[in-house]
Amino acid sequence: MDEFDVLVVGSGTGGQTAAFELSNAGLKVAVSEKSDRPGGTCALRGCQAKKWFYEAVETVARSRHLKGKGIMNPAAAKWSEILAQKNDFTSQVPENTIKAFRDAGIRFMPGRASFLSRNIMEVDGKSIAARYYILATGAMPMSLPFRGSENIVTSDEFLELEELPENILFVGGGFVSFEFAHFAARLGPKNVRVRIFEVSDRPLGPFDAEMVELLVEASGEEGIEVHTNVQIASIDRRPSGFMVVTGKGESLTADLVVHGAGRSPNIEELNLRAGEITYSARGITVDERMCTANPNVFAIGDCAATIQLARVADFEGHVAARNILAEINNTKRVTINYETVPSMLFTYPQYGMLGKTEGALLQQNTAYRKSFAKDLQWPTYRRIGLKHAAYKILVGTDSRFLGAHILSDNASGLINTLKLAMLKSTTVEELYWQSIMSPFPTRESDLTYMLKPLL
Numbered sequence: 001m002d003e004f005d006v007l008v009v010g011s012g013t014g015g016q017t018a019a020f021e022l023s024n025a026g027l028k029v030a031v032s033e034k035s036d037r038p039g040g041t042c043a044l045r046g047c048q049a050k051k052w053f054y055e056a057v058e059t060v061a062r063s064r065h066l067k068g069k070g071i072m073n074p075a076a077a078k079w080s081e082i083l084a085q086k087n088d089f090t091s092q093v094p095e096n097t098i099k100a101f102r103d104a105g106i107r108f109m110p111g112r113a114s115f116l117s118r119n120i121m122e123v124d125g126k127s128i129a130a131r132y133y134i135l136a137t138g139a140m141p142m143s144l145p146f147r148g149s150e151n152i153v154t155s156d157e158f159l160e161l162e163e164l165p166e167n168i169l170f171v172g173g174g175f176v177s178f179e180f181a182h183f184a185a186r187l188g189p190k191n192v193r194v195r196i197f198e199v200s201d202r203p204l205g206p207f208d209a210e211m212v213e214l215l216v217e218a219s220g221e222e223g224i225e226v227h228t229n230v231q232i233a234s235i236d237r238r239p240s241g242f243m244v245v246t247g248k249g250e251s252l253t254a255d256l257v258v259h260g261a262g263r264s265p266n267i268e269e270l271n272l273r274a275g276e277i278t279y280s281a282r283g284i285t286v287d288e289r290m291c292t293a294n295p296n297v298f299a300i301g302d303c304a305a306t307i308q309l310a311r312v313a314d315f316e317g318h319v320a321a322r323n324i325l326a327e328i329n330n331t332k333r334v335t336i337n338y339e340t341v342p343s344m345l346f347t348y349p350q351y352g353m354l355g356k357t358e359g360a361l362l363q364q365n366t367a368y369r370k371s372f373a374k375d376l377q378w379p380t381y382r383r384i385g386l387k388h389a390a391y392k393i394l395v396g397t398d399s400r401f402l403g404a405h406i407l408s409d410n411a412s413g414l415i416n417t418l419k420l421a422m423l424k425s426t427t428v429e430e431l432y433w434q435s436i437m438s439p440f441p442t443r444e445s446d447l448t449y450m451l452k453p454l455l
Helices: 013-024 040-044 047-065 079-090 093-103 175-187 209-221 310-329 358-363 411-423 428-436 447-454
Strands: 002-009 029-033 107-110 113-115 120-123 126-135 139-141 167-171 193-197 224-227 232-238 241-246 251-254 256-259 263-265 297-299 342-345 350-355 369-373 390-395 401-408
Touching (some): 002 013, 002 120, 013 029, 013 093, 013 310, 029 126, 040 310, 047 079, 047 175, 167 241, 167 251, 175 193, 175 209, 175 256, 209 224, 209 350, 297 310, 369 447, 428 447
Parallel strands (some): 002 029, 029 107, 126 297, 167 193, 193 224
Antiparallel strands (some): 120 126, 139 263, 342 350
């Protein structure tokens, strides 16, 4: 039986973060991975991979918006060439991942892992004893409850398509559907038709409802149709594509149907009951130290019942690793706080969200003030032809930030500035004065316009 200080199950970004930190501290660490392509979703099929397409989308979209404003020939993109660039990057990830582990003295163990008992796991048929375990197995597309769901392609498969067809239907109105719909609208065939079908009365449920409406409006101007209250009854393959039947009996055709209805924690094969670990449909139950019901087992990333974002997984990896070291060295434990986790939709315009939505504050009867404006005509947006820029900033009675929502071509940068303000409990007045000296004129300097109504 092999013995380690720590066995990390999963080689994605969170698992790597924890493994390297623990190995650097002198612990004997192993990482198991069942996939034949180690490296995790973010690098291979998610955050990093999709950004190759997003950067092209932004260039195409901006040049189209500037047609008639000085740009004579808007940019045209070739999906297959973007795919080749993406594949050149992702093809190196598995080998580089394994090499990095070995260079760090971390044992890499290919194979499926599952608990045999509270303190023993099995990897590829071999028993492993570790003092601590970190579960970082990620998530997978959730199963869909209708006939013909096997005819839907996943986001992984979408990013491997050699070309995009003319008629694309996305099932579910979440992150994947909106981002990939914007990819298709800008990078697909000239006459591409893109539709999003959402089962509830609004898409992007966790986001601010008013801001989502504005994003839907901006998407509509790019030819993206968003339909709500649509239940899928069945999907059948036809010689020329697919026949989709809704719960109301309506029939429609599509060349491609894409799964955009969310992801479920990938935990079924872990035999968590044998490990005496509590879990639910949302994932493995953890406390603020990332510890499970079994005190020697930690869970991080998309398999845990927390927030499914790559950088959250990284932070959780650090928290789990530092708490293991704290237990070994009898030092102070650390915890995680999710209140300032930013969420980004890489559509164009981007939608960045931080903290509370206005709906949540109303539901909680929290007193707040807000600064809100849409269809911004500030010079920064007029220069690039972006008609649908908007913002909403929510502050409490103490003038500290409760939430921020940005629809812009640089929402990620603005949201990060506001995130730092929330982390440091900066007041509106303080951030306003700090922003006056920002490089001008930029999206960041526009913060003064957003904050001034709150002074």
